[in-house]
Each structure stands twice: as C-alpha cells, then as structure tokens.
Amino acid sequence: MPAPAAGASASTAPADRRPARVLAVLGLVAALCVVGFLTVDARGAWDFVLPFRGVKVVALLLVAYAIAVSTVLFQTVTENRILTPSIMGFDALYVALQTGLVFAVGSARLAAVDPHLRFAVEVLLMVGLAGLLFRWLFTGARRSLHLLLLAGIVIGVLLRSVSSFLQRLIDPNEFAVLQDALFASFNAVDTELLGLAALLVAGASVVAWRERRAYDVLLLGHPTATVLGVDHARTVTRVLVVVAVLVSVSTALVGPVTFFGLLVAHLAYQLVGSHQHRHVLPAAALLAAITLIGGQAVLEHVLGLDTALSVVVELLGGLVLLTLLLREGRR
Amino acid sequence: MIQVSGAVKAYGDVRVVDGVDLALAPGGITSIIGPNGAGKSTLLSCVARLLDLDGGTVTVDGLDVHRTASDVLARRLSMLRQDNHLTARLTVRDLVAFGRYPWSKGRPTPDDDRLVAEALAFLELEPFAGRYLDELSGGQRQRAFVAMVLCQGTDYVLLDEPLNNLDLRHAVAMMRLLRRAADELGRTVVVVLHDVNVAAAYSDHVVAMRDGVVVHQGAPSTLMRTEVLAEIYDLELAVHHLDGRPVAVPAL
Ligand SMILES: Nc1ncnc2c1ncn2[C@@H]1O[C@H](COP(=O)(O)OP(=O)(O)O)[C@@H](O)[C@H]1O
Numbered sequence: 001m002p003a004p005a006a007g008a009s010a011s012t013a014p015a016d017r018r019p020a021r022v023l024a025v026l027g028l029v030a031a032l033c034v035v036g037f038l039t040v041d042a043r044g045a046w047d048f049v050l051p052f053r054g055v056k057v058v059a060l061l062l063v064a065y066a067i068a069v070s071t072v073l074f075q076t077v078t079e080n081r082i083l084t085p086s087i088m089g090f091d092a093l094y095v096a097l098q099t100g101l102v103f104a105v106g107s108a109r110l111a112a113v114d115p116h117l118r119f120a121v122e123v124l125l126m127v128g129l130a131g132l133l134f135r136w137l138f139t140g141a142r143r144s145l146h147l148l149l150l151a152g153i154v155i156g157v158l159l160r161s162v163s164s165f166l167q168r169l170i171d172p173n174e175f176a177v178l179q180d181a182l183f184a185s186f187n188a189v190d191t192e193l194l195g196l197a198a199l200l201v202a203g204a205s206v207v208a209w210r211e212r213r214a215y216d217v218l219l220l221g222h223p224t225a226t227v228l229g230v231d232h233a234r235t236v237t238r239v240l241v242v243v244a245v246l247v248s249v250s251t252a253l254v255g256p257v258t259f260f261g262l263l264v265a266h267l268a269y270q271l272v273g274s275h276q277h278r279h280v281l282p283a284a285a286l287l288a289a290i291t292l293i294g295g296q297a298v299l300e301h302v303l304g305l306d307t308a309l310s311v312v313v314e315l316l317g318g319l320v321l322l323t324l325l326l327r328e329g330r331r
Numbered sequence: 332m333i334q335v336s337g338a339v340k341a342y343g344d345v346r347v348v349d350g351v352d353l354a355l356a357p358g359g360i361t362s363i364i365g366p367n368g369a370g371k372s373t374l375l376s377c378v379a380r381l382l383d384l385d386g387g388t389v390t391v392d393g394l395d396v397h398r399t400a401s402d403v404l405a406r407r408l409s410m411l412r413q414d415n416h417l418t419a420r421l422t423v424r425d426l427v428a429f430g431r432y433p434w435s436k437g438r439p440t441p442d443d444d445r446l447v448a449e450a451l452a453f454l455e456l457e458p459f460a461g462r463y464l465d466e467l468s469g470g471q472r473q474r475a476f477v478a479m480v481l482c483q484g485t486d487y488v489l490l491d492e493p494l495n496n497l498d499l500r501h502a503v504a505m506m507r508l509l510r511r512a513a514d515e516l517g518r519t520v521v522v523v524l525h526d527v528n529v530a531a532a533y534s535d536h537v538v539a540m541r542d543g544v545v546v547h548q549g550a551p552s553t554l555m556r557t558e559v560l561a562e563i564y565d566l567e568l569a570v571h572h573l574d575g576r577p578v579a580v581p582a583l
C-alpha cells in the first residue's frame with residue numbers, strides 16, 4: 001500500500017533531520033566557545049597565550065567528553081536516567097585508590113615513579129575494582145532504582161571516609177600531593193598526563209563507538225535486548241570498563257565532579273530528539289564542552305573569577321537530579 | 332521443534348517450574364493455560380533463555396538455548412513478555428524496527444524497512460507509527476510490541492498474554508493474525524492465554540499448567556471437559572456446545 005507508506009515517510013522526515021541539525025548547531029557553538037576561550041581578554045604575546053590556553057582547552061575537552069560519554073553509556077546499560085557513574089561512587093573509588101597508593105607507597109617514593117606509569121596503574125586498578133563492584137550491582141537480578149541509588153550513596157560515603165581516614169594518617173607533606181586530586185577544579189587542570197589521557201579516551205571511544213547500535217537495543221531493557229540477540233552481560237561488562245577508564249581520566253585531570261554528567265546527559269536527551277547513541281553521545285559531549293569551555297571562558301577571562309564554575313555546574317546538576325527524583329516519585 | 336526436558340526453575344525453596352517435559356512440534360498454535368502463578372511466564376522465559384534453569388534443558392531445533400550464541404537464537408526465536416517497560420522514549424516505528432535488529436544489526440536494508448511497514452499494517456498501527464509509545468493506550472502499545480516480535484521474522488514465536496489490554500475486536504484480530512502466522516507463514520506460535528475459551532477456539536494444541544507442572548495436554552477437545560477444567564482451575568465449569576464449538580461457563 002503505497003499511499004500510507006509515502007505519508008508516513010513524509011511525516012518522519014523532519015524528525016530524521018532534527019538530530020543532524022542539533023548536532024551542527026552544537027558543534028558550531030562549541031567551536032565558538034573554544035575560540036572565545038583561546039582569544040578573549042588575551043594580554044601578552046600570542047605565542048605564549050595560545051599554547052598555554054590551548055593545552056587547557058584540550059584538557060577541558062577531554063574532561064567534558066569523558067564525563068558526558070561515561071554518563072550516557074552508564075545510564076543506558078543500567079536502564080535508568082537518574083544514576084550516573086559519579087552518583088554511584090565511581091570517582092570516589094578513584095580518589096580512594098589514589099589516596100590508598102600514597103598511603104601504601106608513600107609520596108616520596110611515589111614521586112619518583114613516572115607519573116604516566118602511576119596513572120596507568122591507577123586506571124588499571126580502577127577498571128578491575130569498578131568492574132567487580134558494579135558488575136554484581138547491575139547484572140543478574142534486577143534491583144529497584146531506589147535501592148541502587150541508596151547503594152551508590154553508601155558506596156560513595158564509605159569510599160570517601162576511607163579516603164579521608166587515610167588522609168589523616170598520611171603526614172601533612174604527603175597530603176599536599178593529594179590535594180589536587182581531591183577537589184574539583186576546572187581552573188587548575190593537571191595537564192601533565194594529557195597525552196596518556198587522550199590515548200585512553202581514544203581507546204575507550206573506539207570500543208564504545210563500534211557497539212553503538214547494540215547500545216540502542218539495550219534501551220529496550222535486558223530481556224528484550226536478549227531476545228534480540230544482544231549478549232547483555234558481556235556488553236554491560238565492556239561498558240563498565242569503558243566508563244571506569246573515562247571516569248579515571250576526568251578525575252585525574254580535574255578531580256571528582258558529581259552532577260555535571262547528569263546535567264549534560266539530560267540536556268542531550270531533551271535536545272537531540274533521537275534515542276540513537278550515534279546522536280545522543282556526540283550531543284552530550286558537545287553540550288559538556290560548551291558548558292565547561294564556554295563557562296570557564298566567561299568566568300575566568302571575562303569575570304576574572306577562579307574556581308566558581310564547578311560550583312555553578314554542580315548546583316545546576318544537583319537541581320536536575322532533584323527534579324528527576326521528584327518526578328519519579330510522583331509517578 | 333521445542334523440546335523441554337525436566338525443566339526446573341526455583342526461587343529459594345519454591346520450585347515454580349517443577350520438572351516440565353514438553354515436546355512442541357513445529358507449526359500450529361500451542362496455547363499454555365493455567366491459573367495465576369502456575370509458572371507459565373517463568374516457563375516461557377526459560378525457553379527464551381531470559382531465565383537460567385536450575386535443572387533440565389531446553390532445545391530449539393536441537394540448539395540448547397542456554398548454550399547457543401544469543402544472536403543465533405535471535406534469528407529463530409522471539410518472545411513477547413507479559414509486561415514491557417522502557418526507559419527511552421521511542422516512537423512506534425522505532426520500536427517495531429528494533430525487531431529487525433537480529434538481521435540488520437542496526438543497519439536496516441530496504442527489505443527491513445518493508446517488513447517493518449508490513450508489520451505496522453498487519454497490526455493496524457499505521458495511524459500511530461510516528462507517535463511515542465507513552466502517548467498510546469495500553470492496547471495500542473501492546474500491539475506495537477507484538478508487531479516488533481512478528482517483525483523479527485523467526486520460526487518460533489512465544490507470546491506471554493498478548494491479549495492483555497486488548498478490546499474484544501483487537502483480541503479477535505490478534506488471534507486471527509496468529510492463526511495466519513501459523514497457517515500461511517508456517518510459524519510455530521506458543522501463546523499464554525488466560526481465557527480457556529479463546530485457547531480452545533484458536534489453538535491446535537493446549538498445555539495446561541498448575542503449580543509448576545503440566546497437568547494436561549492435548550487437542551482442545553480433550554481440554555474442554557468439566558473434570559479436566561476442574562483439575563486445572565479448581566472451579567466447576569459447565570461445558571456447552573454452541574455452533575459446534577465447546578464453551579466453558581462458570582456456575583453463577
Ligand atoms: N523473580 C521472582 N522471585 C520469586 N518468585 C517469583 C519470581 N518470579 C515469579 N515468581 C513466582 O513464581 C510463580 C510463577 O510465576 P509466573 O511464572 O509469573 O506465573 P504465571 O505466569 O503462570 O501467572 C509465582 O508464584 C510467582 O510469585
């Protein structure tokens with residue numbers, strides 16, 4: 001029957017073009033933000049300012065990308081739109097790992113180790129531990145969202161108190177080594193590890209991008225995805241590894257950030273008008289880049305403020321979480 | 332051929348499927364009936380590898396469903412679950428198109444698009460194709476899920492209470508559609524139904540479960556007897572013949 005088919009395809013055409021249009025606009029805005037960040041209020045020689053700010057932009061782009069992609073993937077495999085890796089304590093785990101290393105090895109000996117090697121070891125430990133911890137939470141029996149949220153909060157609090165307990169035992173000089181890792185700051189980015197971080201992010205992205213169509217199927221839920229032939233346990237495990245790597249990168253570069261991922265993931269779901277990961281993932285990453293780099297450009301270069309961006313972003317993200325929880329509760 | 336041998340599924344100490352043996356020949360419609368909690372959904376989920384067994388095996392065309400690669404089975408066997416909940420917002424067309432995933436792996440060919448359009452037409456979903464699922468009535472949504480399952484194009488189709496939420500007209504249309512799938516397309520349809528009269532009218536073979544075991548199976552005519560129904564449902568049902576068809580009616 002040609003008539004209804006033609007009518008139907010005509011009605012879906014605008015919807016099909018919307019994701020591409022949204023992505024194009026977001027890409028443009030993100031590019032403007034980068035240019036703005038590099039050039040606004042630049043005093044002094046360009047050949048000093050540009051490389052200096054350029055490194056920072058790259059770091060912020062990596063962080064934005066890592067947080068956005070890890071949040072969307074995590075929400076897909078856990079079949080919810082409220083929990084995020086950071087709400088479930090992924091970055092608290094990474095901080096605990098770093099603290100534990102300083103405590104066990106000592107900062108003097110740790111300082112002698114190549115920072116790249118140290119970072120690589122931390123990421124590896126993180127992948128192993130996060131894999132173990134979150135696999136039993138998210139595969140097997142289906143648990144209620146609220147139970148998981150509670151588990152996440154408990155895990156987060158537990159890990160944070162382990163970290164702060166160890167920090168108290170560490171002598172004050174050693175503690176200074178950790179300071180950077182413990183507080184989120186988009187202003188003081190640790191750029192030493194940039195190359196390795198970029199490599200890790202690229203590797204994780206290749207794994208994730210190749211499976212993007214299977215992730216679309218996971219949106220139908222574990223049973224239906226299985227009926228459609230997606231190996232659920234294996235896919236979830238791989239995603240948890242990717243998420244662990246991405247969270248390690250962003251935490252190593254800027255420190256723990258709790259609600260930012262939630263904020264950009266939700267903006268992406270709302271804006272892009274498509275359930276497909278090939279649209280949602282880039283949209284979330286671009287939105288994160290716009291928020292971080294645009295926000296940082298305004299705060300740092302226009303208003304001359306220091307660490308305020310993380311506060312603003314966390315406040316907005318926290319409001320998103322509250323709204324979602326209230327809406328869920330009313331259903 | 333679906334072969335269930337000594338299937339056991341337990342939750343704690345309770346065996347909700349307690350040693351089921353079944354051999355379902357290819358073709359035709361098999362109905363599974365029984366009271367609530369008899370283990371019908373659990374058995375179907377075990378056959379579709381959605382649940383692991385605690386004992387016994389299930390094979391489909393000789394393939395052990397719990398050992399065969401999931402994507403291989405997805406081309407032979409599909410299943411509609413009793414309740415379906417989605418986190419993402421999907422349109423009816425998006426949902427039905429997912430039925431082609433085992434074949435297209437997310438890259439639909441024109442053939443896939445044609446099959447999706449056919450499934451939408453079969454289930455009278457064309458007017459709603461562009462609508463989001465959360466904008467539909469329960470019955471319309473149910474039909475969208477059935478369209479997805481049929482779109483998968485598998486030889487074996489398991490449906491857990493597909494008549495849920497359907498009005499009388501769509502319930503009859505659904506059973507006729509399943510009949511056509513079996514008769515014209517040669518599909519093997521296994522369907523959980525809660526109405527014995529519907530089961531008797533439309534199926535070739537009926538399996539009755541109670542407390543995790545199969546208590547009766549055979550042609551519909553062997554089922555529609557007062558003493559057989561009493562054993563299944565613990566209920567006195569009078570069987571009348573109307574236009575040559577058996578109809579079970581409870582006493583008031
Ligand atoms: N996840 C579960 N945990 C514990 N008991 C369950 C679970 N799922 C089902 N049951 C129990 O198994 C029995 C059979 O359930 P089910 O197969 O859904 O019955 P039916 O579909 O025949 O109504 C019921 O008593 C139900 O309470």
Ligand SMILES: [Mg+2]
Nearest residue numbers: 371372373413
């Ligand atoms: Mg049931």
